[in-house]
Amino acid sequence: MLLLVPHVLLLEFVTALPIVFRLGTLYRISALAIFAAACINTVFSTLGDTKLNFIIGAWTGIGFFNAYHLLFLVDPLEHYRHERDTVPPLELSLMRRIYWVLCAQNNLRGVGWNYQVLALLPSLAW
Numbered sequence: 001m002l003l004l005v006p007h008v009l010l011l012e013f014v015t016a017l018p019i020v021f022r023l024g025t026l027y028r029i030s031a032l033a034i035f036a037a038a039c040i041n042t043v044f045s046t047l048g049d050t051k052l053n054f055i056i057g058a059w060t061g062i063g064f065f066n067a068y069h070l071l072f073l074v075d076p077l078e079h080y081r082h083e084r085d086t087v088p089p090l091e092l093s094l095m096r097r098i099y100w101v102l103c104a105q106n107n108l109r110g111v112g113w114n115y116q117v118l119a120l121l122p123s124l125a126w
Helices: 004-020 025-043 050-073 094-105
Strands: none
Touching: 004 025, 004 050, 004 094, 025 050, 050 094
16 A cells, blocks of 8 residues: 555646646646556556555546646636635745645645635635
């Protein structure tokens, strides 16, 4: 199971870096192709546990479509905002911008973001 952690982190960064550095279409297609290759690899792999196989398969499937969405359909740095943002993400330092993009791509329902699912209750102040 621990062997999956580098695999998952690699896919997260493969998706995030073209967004963070605002790379062109060729880089975005390459990132999506790497993600697709990982998804295909997942289909032909097994962890020996049906539940884990399902979780990993679902994660890669959802992740692929989320990556496609973020790489080609929206520009998160221009259109997404978190309720706690005080400056636009393009003005953040490199490390903060990477963190910001990783947060945006892993928050599928958008809790606290301007793309939040409408049926959700307002977020609680922790």
